[in-house]
Amino acid sequence: MKIDFKHNQSAHCENGVVSNLLNFHGLPLSEPMAFGIGSGLFFVYIPFLKVNYAPAFSYRPMPGFIFSRVSKRLGFKIKRIKFSSKEKAQATLDQELAKNNPVGLQVGVYNLPYFPDEYRFHFNAHNLVVYGKEDEQYLVSDPVMPGVTKLTAKELEKVRFAKGALAPKGHIYYPVALPKTFDLKKAIRKGIKHTCKDMLAPVPFVGVKGIKFVAKKIRKWPQKVGVKKTNHYLGQLVRMQEEIGTGGGGFRFIYAAFLQEAAGILEEPKLIELSKELTAIGDQWRDFAVEASRLYKNRSKETDAYNKIADKLEHIADAEKTFYIALKKAIR
Amino acid sequence: MKKEEVPQDESCFSDTEMKEVIYAVDKDGKYDKALSSGWETKTIVLDKSLEHIEERKAQAIANIKNGIQSPIAYFMEEHRMDIPTLASYVGIWQWRVKRHLKAKPFQRLSAKTLQRYAEVFEISVSELKHPKF
Numbered sequence: 229m230k231i232d233f234k235h236n237q238s239a240h241c242e243n244g245v246v247s248n249l250l251n252f253h254g255l256p257l258s259e260p261m262a263f264g265i266g267s268g269l270f271f272v273y274i275p276f277l278k279v280n281y282a283p284a285f286s287y288r289p290m291p292g293f294i295f296s297r298v299s300k301r302l303g304f305k306i307k308r309i310k311f312s313s314k315e316k317a318q319a320t321l322d323q324e325l326a327k328n329n330p331v332g333l334q335v336g337v338y339n340l341p342y343f344p345d346e347y348r349f350h351f352n353a354h355n356l357v358v359y360g361k362e363d364e365q366y367l368v369s370d371p372v373m374p375g376v377t378k379l380t381a382k383e384l385e386k387v388r389f390a391k392g393a394l395a396p397k398g399h400i401y402y403p404v405a406l407p408k409t410f411d412l413k414k415a416i417r418k419g420i421k422h423t424c425k426d427m428l429a430p431v432p433f434v435g436v437k438g439i440k441f442v443a444k445k446i447r448k449w450p451q452k453v454g455v456k457k458t459n460h461y462l463g464q465l466v467r468m469q470e471e472i473g474t475g476g477g478g479f480r481f482i483y484a485a486f487l488q489e490a491a492g493i494l495e496e497p498k499l500i501e502l503s504k505e506l507t508a509i510g511d512q513w514r515d516f517a518v519e520a521s522r523l524y525k526n527r528s529k530e531t532d533a534y535n536k537i538a539d540k541l542e543h544i545a546d547a548e549k550t551f552y553i554a555l556k557k558a559i560r
Numbered sequence: 561m562k563k564e565e566v567p568q569d570e571s572c573f574s575d576t577e578m579k580e581v582i583y584a585v586d587k588d589g590k591y592d593k594a595l596s597s598g599w600e601t602k603t604i605v606l607d608k609s610l611e612h613i614e615e616r617k618a619q620a621i622a623n624i625k626n627g628i629q630s631p632i633a634y635f636m637e638e639h640r641m642d643i644p645t646l647a648s649y650v651g652i653w654q655w656r657v658k659r660h661l662k663a664k665p666f667q668r669l670s671a672k673t674l675q676r677y678a679e680v681f682e683i684s685v686s687e688l689k690h691p692k693f
Contacts, residue, residue, distance in 0.1 A: 237593075239580070239581040239582060239583060239593075260583065260591070280612075338640070344572040344576060344578065345572070346607075346610065347572070347606075348640070350640060350642075350645045373578065374579055391645065391648035392644065392645035392648045393644065393645070393648075395648065459608075460608075460609075460612060463608050463609055463612075466601070466602075466605045467602075467605050467606065467609060470599070470602050470605075478582060478583070481561055481583040481584065481591075484583070484591065485591035488591050489591075503591075504589070507561065507585060510561060511561060514561070517602075518601050520605075521600075521602075521604040524604060524605060524608055525604050
């Protein structure tokens with residue numbers, strides 16, 4: 229059995245699932261739109277939480293938040309179920325597919341057979357859609373893949389019940405009670421306001437302040453934890469920034485695309501200018517990643533090199549602060 | 561980023577059909593999806609983090625040979641896990657897993673506990689006890 233589901237490759241897994249599922253239900257929403265309305269742009273630094281032996285950085289809100297916010301702002305509900313029993317998890321999936329309902333699943337990346345080996349890490353907040361079952365194989369639309377793929381029941385069970393931080397526990401979700409009409413303008417405004425609030429939050433580890441805080445730390449790390457660990461930490465920062473499904477520099481470009489689309493819908497030409505500004509900031513993030521990776525590769529001993537990239541990051545934080553303040557004003 | 565600047569470097573995708581989506585602007589400044597075959601910067605940090613795991617693995621092997629650590633330490637690195645992840649997979653408290661990574665406490669593990677580790681690593685108990693490096 230195969231549901232007539234359109235797979236669209238996307239830059240980020242959660243946006244992609246949201247956009248593809250809503251498109252299926254006759255609510256056309258591009259990936260940048262889902263990202264913007266769901267306020268997907270974020271930054272948080274969690275020094276006491278260690279991931280792969282380095283402090284945790286995240287460029288995105290908690291998994292699931294983007295979809296929840298989109299649903300709240302467009303006025304529909306999401307049915308979410310987690311399981312302790314693997315059998316029940318599969319039975320529920322089969323039932324939904326029989327009802328011609330494609331579903332979103334949260335999965336762990338480590339055991340996904342179609343990912344290149346380099347991408348196999350214990351990261352449990354990946355998202356994909358299952359849209360059918362043929363010859364005991366599930367038909368899978370993984371939004372970061374160019375085309376659709378297949379997984380056996382066993383393979384799917386393994387990734388749905390991956391363990392560790394953010395364990396998916398078979399998490400299955402799909403939109404319900406979709407409205408006939410919805411207020412896109414209002415939803416866009418709400419999404420933008422929320423992002424500005426998050427990024428300008430008066431909390432040291434969050435948003436623009438969080439980015440500044442990390443810049444300060446980069447200056448101190450070489451003395452405090454040694455060059456080797458500093459490089460490893462920087463590597464983590466860049467990986468979180470640019471890896472599939474997490475994003476950072478790439479996220480700025482998706483958000484800039486959203487602002488461009490929003491400018492037309494809200495008839496607010498100021499947003500086009502702001503979109504350009506954010507594109508420039510995204511380019512700066514990429515420059516930062518290039519410098520940081522060079523430092524990592526060449527194992528520079530001079531602490532001045534670390535100060536230089538810290539300057540770069542601080543500069544980004546300042547540019548973003550100006551940007552969010554202007555964005556907040558433009559939307560009022 | 562401009563469309564023509566989207567990196568097309570060699571990466572782990574090179575041998576596959578996989579490409580990544582990146583949003584970039586065209587000549588008229590309009591945003592659209594573009595495909596990237598990889599970016600050197602990302603490849604560097606990915607390779608480095610894999611190197612880091614290899615170093616940890618080599619260290620674990622040395623420690624096992626010197627009778628400091630148990631084979632669990634090796635298999636944990638082999639599966640790219642850290643202690644919290646492994647503890648979650650076997651369903652044993654972290655402080656106990658930490659103990660099981662040491663050579664001596666490992667000797668005293670019950671057959672049942674060994675079986676649980678072996679299942680997670682998808683090997684037999686004898687392979688767990690006598691790993692081949």
